[in-house]
Amino acid sequence: MSEVRIPSQSAQTTKLLLESKRPEISEIELTLFENCNIVCDFCFHDKKSQVGLSKEEMFSKIPIMDEFLSRQQNRVKIAQINVVGGELFQDRWMERLNQDYYELLIETKKSFDKYNLKMKVVFVSNFLFKKKESVKELIDKLRDYGIDTHLIVSYDFEGRPLSKSYWDNVTYFGPEYICSVNLVGTSGSIKKFIENKDNNFKYFYKNFNIFFDDFIPDNGSDDLIPSDREFSQWYKYIADNFPLIQPVADLINNQNNSMHCLSLNKVTIFPDNKTSNCRWHRYKQTDFNTKLNLKDNSGMMQNFIDEMGCLQCEYFSRCGFRCFTQWDWKNRKRDMEICPMKSFFNHIEGKQD
Known part of the structure; x- marks a missing residue:
């Protein structure tokens, strides 16, 4: 049995070290349910x-x-609710659930007002629904109530079916309602992305904001996790070919960036009301190298900082780090001696590793 790594610092010390990297927005990952009408590899x-x-x-x-x-x-001025499923907008119960979403968020706004926080809401959807007018009505009503509300469209390089409804919805809502098109960086999707043969993606890149999410592993997903080398190649390819993709665009253009992980300012609420600041409650210690704490991510953060030498790195202020859950996953392929993020920064600065 492999040894579990214990962080070199206390959780509070780690958070103090990373205070300058803490995002200026808080996030509630509101996972209402897992029910979905399609199956995606990731x-x-x-x-x-x-x-x-x-x-x-x-x-x-x-x-x-x-x-x-x-x-x-007094820590942030803005808090965003990411409303996710499953699939939120399923035609079979669209009207009932949309009304429930509306009433839920109107009631929740009272808390935002009480604590003097600006409220943002995004609904994450696979965009395969047909009742687009009902979705638009929901967003318009929330906006009329003073809640900044948008949609995030999910796109999959690895073959999720794209119906006529999907493209009708993309055209119907457009950038006024769609704040970004989000993709997940699995090993397979990165390979497909680098092949650069996906005309759908090129359309999205030309017309919408694009965000590439790190893949958060789960049991049985080892083959989906990019190796360190794949991760580094992925970011370098974005910088060279699609430099407007977030979060890489900020790394290219800004000298000071917050870390991409929001777990210092985040809560994930699961359908059964269990909570975490990042990981699923079904994770086990055997999945990770670092001692697992579902409520606090600082142990993995500290071990990442120690192993990568972040505090001594010339790119510390500029770096967004990585998904700590993915980085710490025990069965991830580690095939680079240098930090993949440092290799990326060396690349865009024209330096050798």
Whole structure:
């Protein structure tokens, strides 16, 4: 049995060291339910689960959000709710759930007002729904109530079916409603991306903001995790060919960046009301090298900083780091001696590793 790594510093010390890197926005990852109408390679949700679908279950999350927001006042000015499923906008129960979403968020706004925080909301969707007018009505009503509300479109390089409805919705909502098109950086999607043969992606890049999310591993997903070398090649390819893609664009253009991970300012609320600042509660110690703490990510952060030599790195202020959960995953392929992020910065600065 391999040895579990214990962080060299206390959680509080780690957070103090990273204070300058803490994002200036807080985030609530509001996972209402896992039920979904499609299967994606990178998603391990229970597609048939009914947990969280009732209005009562949704509203039971309000006190959890209120408690989190109470701790964010005087730390940030903006807090964003990422409303996710499963798939939120399924035609079979669109009208009922959209009304529930509206009432849930209107009620939640009282907490934002109480703690003097600006409220932002994004709905994450696979965009395969047909009742687009109902989705637009929901967003317009929330905006009329003073809530900054947008959509995030999910796109998959590895073959998720794209129906006529998908493209109708993309055209119908456009940049006014779609704040970004999000992709997930699995090993396979990175390879497809670097082949540069996807005309759909080129359309998105020309017309929308693009965000490439790190893949957050789950049990049985080892083959989806990019190796260090793949990760480094991925970022370098973005810089050379698609430099407007976030979060890489900020790394190219800014000398000071917050870290990409929001876990210092974040709570994830699961359908059954369990919470974490990052990881799924089904994770086990055997998945990770660092001692697992579902409530606090600072142990993995500290071990990342120690191993990568971040505090001594010339790019510390500029770097956004990596997904700490992915980095610490025990069965990830580690095939570079140099930090992949440092190699990326050397590349854009024209330096040798």
